[in-house]
Amino acid sequence: MNLAEGVQLVSLLLLSAMMLGAALGVVLLSNIVYSAFLLGGVFVSISGLYILLNAGFVAAAQVLIYVGAVNVLILFGIMLVNKQRDFTPIPNAWIGKLATGVVCLGLFALLGAMVLGTPWALSTEAAAGDAAIMLIGEHFFSDFLLPFELASILLLMALVGAIILARREFLPDEDLDQPADQVLTLPERPRELVSAGSTGNTADESGDR
Amino acid sequence: MDFANLGAQLNAGTILPEGVVILTLLVILVGDLIVGRTSSRWTPYVAIAGLVGSLTALFYQWDISDPIGFLGGFNSDALSIVFRGIIALSAAVTIPMAIRYIEQSGTSLAEFLVILLTATLGGMFLAGADELVMIFVSLETLSISSYLLTGYMKRDPRSNEAALKYLLIGAASSAIFLYGVSLLYGLSGGETNLNAIASNIVAQGSEPPIGLVIALVFVIAGIAFKIAAVPFHQWTPDVYEGSPTPVVAFLSVGSKAAGFALAIRLLVTAFPLVADEWRFVFTALAVLSMVLGNVVALAQTSMKRMLAYSSIGQAGFVMIGLIVGTDAGYASMVFYMLVYLFMNLGGFTCVILFSLRTGTDQISEYSGLYQKDPLLTLGLSVCLLSLGGIPPLAGFFGKLYLFWAGWQAGAYGLVLVGLVTSVISIYYYIRVVKMMVVKEPQEMSDAVKNYPEVRWTLPGMRPLQVSLVLAVVATSLAGILSNPLFTLANNSVTNTPLLQSSVAMTQDAGAPVQLADAEINQ
Numbered sequence: 142m143n144l145a146e147g148v149q150l151v152s153l154l155l156l157s158a159m160m161l162g163a164a165l166g167v168v169l170l171s172n173i174v175y176s177a178f179l180l181g182g183v184f185v186s187i188s189g190l191y192i193l194l195n196a197g198f199v200a201a202a203q204v205l206i207y208v209g210a211v212n213v214l215i216l217f218g219i220m221l222v223n224k225q226r227d228f229t230p231i232p233n234a235w236i237g238k239l240a241t242g243v244v245c246l247g248l249f250a251l252l253g254a255m256v257l258g259t260p261w262a263l264s265t266e267a268a269a270g271d272a273a274i275m276l277i278g279e280h281f282f283s284d285f286l287l288p289f290e291l292a293s294i295l296l297l298m299a300l301v302g303a304i305i306l307a308r309r310e311f312l313p314d315e316d317l318d319q320p321a322d323q324v325l326t327l328p329e330r331p332r333e334l335v336s337a338g339s340t341g342n343t344a345d346e347s348g349d350r
Numbered sequence: 351m352d353f354a355n356l357g358a359q360l361n362a363g364t365i366l367p368e369g370v371v372i373l374t375l376l377v378i379l380v381g382d383l384i385v386g387r388t389s390s391r392w393t394p395y396v397a398i399a400g401l402v403g404s405l406t407a408l409f410y411q412w413d414i415s416d417p418i419g420f421l422g423g424f425n426s427d428a429l430s431i432v433f434r435g436i437i438a439l440s441a442a443v444t445i446p447m448a449i450r451y452i453e454q455s456g457t458s459l460a461e462f463l464v465i466l467l468t469a470t471l472g473g474m475f476l477a478g479a480d481e482l483v484m485i486f487v488s489l490e491t492l493s494i495s496s497y498l499l500t501g502y503m504k505r506d507p508r509s510n511e512a513a514l515k516y517l518l519i520g521a522a523s524s525a526i527f528l529y530g531v532s533l534l535y536g537l538s539g540g541e542t543n544l545n546a547i548a549s550n551i552v553a554q555g556s557e558p559p560i561g562l563v564i565a566l567v568f569v570i571a572g573i574a575f576k577i578a579a580v581p582f583h584q585w586t587p588d589v590y591e592g593s594p595t596p597v598v599a600f601l602s603v604g605s606k607a608a609g610f611a612l613a614i615r616l617l618v619t620a621f622p623l624v625a626d627e628w629r630f631v632f633t634a635l636a637v638l639s640m641v642l643g644n645v646v647a648l649a650q651t652s653m654k655r656m657l658a659y660s661s662i663g664q665a666g667f668v669m670i671g672l673i674v675g676t677d678a679g680y681a682s683m684v685f686y687m688l689v690y691l692f693m694n695l696g697g698f699t700c701v702i703l704f705s706l707r708t709g710t711d712q713i714s715e716y717s718g719l720y721q722k723d724p725l726l727t728l729g730l731s732v733c734l735l736s737l738g739g740i741p742p743l744a745g746f747f748g749k750l751y752l753f754w755a756g757w758q759a760g761a762y763g764l765v766l767v768g769l770v771t772s773v774i775s776i777y778y779y780i781r782v783v784k785m786m787v788v789k790e791p792q793e794m795s796d797a798v799k800n801y802p803e804v805r806w807t808l809p810g811m812r813p814l815q816v817s818l819v820l821a822v823v824a825t826s827l828a829g830i831l832s833n834p835l836f837t838l839a840n841n842s843v844t845n846t847p848l849l850q851s852s853v854a855m856t857q858d859a860g861a862p863v864q865l866a867d868a869e870i871n872q
Contacts, residue, residue: 251564259561262539262554283356284421287365288487291475294372295491298468301379302498305461310505324456326506327594329654329711 153193160186177219181212195268198277364419364426367407367434368474374400375467382460390459394449394813397463401442401470408435422543423481425615428845429680430478432838433611436687437477440604441470443695446817447702448596450810454706455503455594462502466600469495473608480619482531482542485612489527489576492608493520499597500589512592519585520575527572533565534620544619551623558623566624569616570631576609577665580638590658595705598654599698602661603691610683613672618852625675625856632673636764639666640771647778653701653711656778657694660737663775664690667768670752674759675856677843682751685839689748689828693736696821700730703814708797718794719786722801729822731783736825738779739772744828751836 142150163182170176184207191200269276281289310325378396382389408431417426445463452459472491479485497520501513535542537559538550551562574582590598617628643663650656668690671683703726704719705711720727736743749772756765806815828835843849 255561255564259537259559260554261536262550264540284423284481285483286360287420287423287475288481288483291471291484291487291491294468294471295487295494298465298491298495298498301461301464302495305458305465305498306501306504310456324505325503326455327503327509327592328451328454328709329595329705330709331508 149193152189156186156189156193160190173219174216177212177216180215181208184208184212195270196273197271198273359421361416361419364411364414364417364424364478365475367404367411367438368471370400370404370407371438371467371471371474374403375464375471378460378467379464382458382464387458390449390453393460393463394445397445397467398442400467401438401445404438404474405435405442408438418480420484422545423484424475424478425480425848426478427848428842429614429684429849430611432684432842433477433607433687434474436607436691437470437473437604440600440607440691440695441466443691443817443821444596444600444604446813447599447695447699448594449813450706450808451594451596451702453810457502462499465495465498465502466597469499469600470604473604476608477611477615479612480544480615482535482544482547485616486528486531489572489612490524492605493524493576496520496597496601496605499600500593502594502597506592508592509594510592512589515585516589523572523575523582526568527575530565530568530572533561533568537561537565544616547620548622556623562621562624563627566621566628567631570628570635573609573613573616574635577606577613577669578639578662579635579665579669580642580662583639583643583662586662587655587658590661591652591654595654595698595702595711598657599695599702602657602698603687603694606661606665607687607691610668610672610687614680614683615848617672618675619848622852622855629673629675632669633761633764636666636669636673637767639663639669640767641666644771644775644778648774650778651713653704653713653716653782656713656782657697657701660775660778661694663771664694664737667749667752667772670756670761670764670768673764674756674761675852676755676759677840677849677853678751678755678758680849680853681836681839681843682748682755684842685832685835686748686752688835688839689736689744689825689832692821692824692828693733693743693745696729696733696818696825697737699814699818699821700726700733703818704730707802708800710797713782713785715795715797716782717785718789718791718798719801720789721791721794722798723804725804725818727786729818730786732822732825734779734782736829738776740776742829744825744832747829747832 160183163179163186166179167176167183170179184203188200188203188208191197191203374397377400378389378393381396382393411426411431412428414426417430418424419426444466448462448466449459452462469492472488472493472495475488476485476492479488497513497517500516501509503509534547538547541547541550551559571582575585578586590601593601621628639662643659643661643666647656647659647663650659668683668686671679671681671686673679701711704716707723708715732743736745739745739749741747749768753765753768756768806812
């Protein structure tokens, strides 16, 4: 084993340990802010793995998108809604946790067996390395042109949708033919009579809820 | 790679119908931005015109000589054309019923139309997508716009709940689907084109690797979520109850049609090695959907929830055609989706009309409606009876064709389950009809007693009336005059090379299948 291979092995082990530790922390810690920061750690370690695999562009994209956008968004979400509240412990909660653990372990065993037992068709070509950017660009403008362009429509629509959800609505004045509590709601009355405005004759049979 | 000739190689004419839809949605978006709120006077009609234009473009693509576009990314064969047509048509029928509904709730119409058109676009691309990346991006376009539409009534807690549930379950199922798709990519040695995947996997040996089975299971989980097959249906009732009703109408027809198109193309093309396995899994899904959907629908008190469970059951019927995998099977699927479009959208039009006038969708509130609004009663009765499969309405012929195709191919058990459950379904459909028609005047519900005078002159009511009448006429006539639809469905299957090779393979394998000449009506 020469020096380069040794460095690679050590960094692989280091990154894997970092990733697994951080991932366990995300799941097991009860403070959600710690979990969110540790999630950033998971993403960074994954991008380190990409660098080891000679995929520099993917590593950069991973840091930019997952750490820079997704994780920051999660943190914003947590800090905007974070209300300190103590939940009463549920009796026998360990049964649920145990069941979840068993299911996850079973799934892991299944996927592990699948990964080991499948004859993967591995490519013999050398990794593209830094030329990957050019290859990706060529693909974007040849055989992946259509999904690439469709993604722009998807982003446009996501933009419109986000604005719709977040904007302050212009509520019509009271003198219109509908009371203000009906604006931006479904025309159907809710089954449980919670709103004060309705006259109250909805059949109170509850369905299968 | 030769970039100079790329323009010619792309064969971009194959996505002309989608291009028309994109143009329409940009016109609406920019027009609304410039004009402001008064744009709601013309935007719905622009949207309908755009969708009709897209349908016209689809019509002229029918006999296209080279259907493969974008270097294998998009396939505009007859099957995809017919499914894209169903999706575009369902959006075009949904828009007239949405105008009044959206106006009355005070939300803005143009953005609703833009998101609806994007969902349509995603569905149309999904129906023709022939490559994994394209499949995933178009699936997400359809899903994300559906989540936004579901949560459109943002001050209503039910709508919020529906959107959140749909988003969470949908994101989970997308992730599972993506994992399965990534396994396919790995198994085929780095191919994303469906045909290349299949040939690469077949070339590696006759024994299907275990990874392929796991990929199949994960992919089916994603598809079954989209078509709301039991046991991936838990989101359906809550989402249907909490969404704006026009959105429910689109989800139950357009989104489902896209899911079925994806199912046919992906399963038939990429999984020929495990064809028996996926047929088996879908048999289980179909039986569960038919039984659970139709039995639970019996206990519902809300019309939207009842239609939700009924749509689960209907999806179970359609799956019979997918499972048998003969010419007649696929053709009966297409035919049933066409018929289902009219009867289900007609039913939802009536439900919207009733809830706009009375503000409720409880089934018990429909009692005695006949005395106050005969047109609505007639429309709802025709559509529900057709959904139940009462002759001579369209739904009867659709079910007959499905069951006949199943019986021909030897799927006796499935057909028997289908027959029994459609008898059950007739009960809950007729219950509503009975509630409306045979109640005496003194048994009238309060909502019907206070029924407002029928005025079609209110803004947005005229399109609703037109779409109601159209759906009723189509539902009643498509049964008796169904020959053009039969021909369309059969041609779409016989003109699709993908299905022809798969049918031939099924027969070579010695399955008890007779190539059925699909001329059972008349």
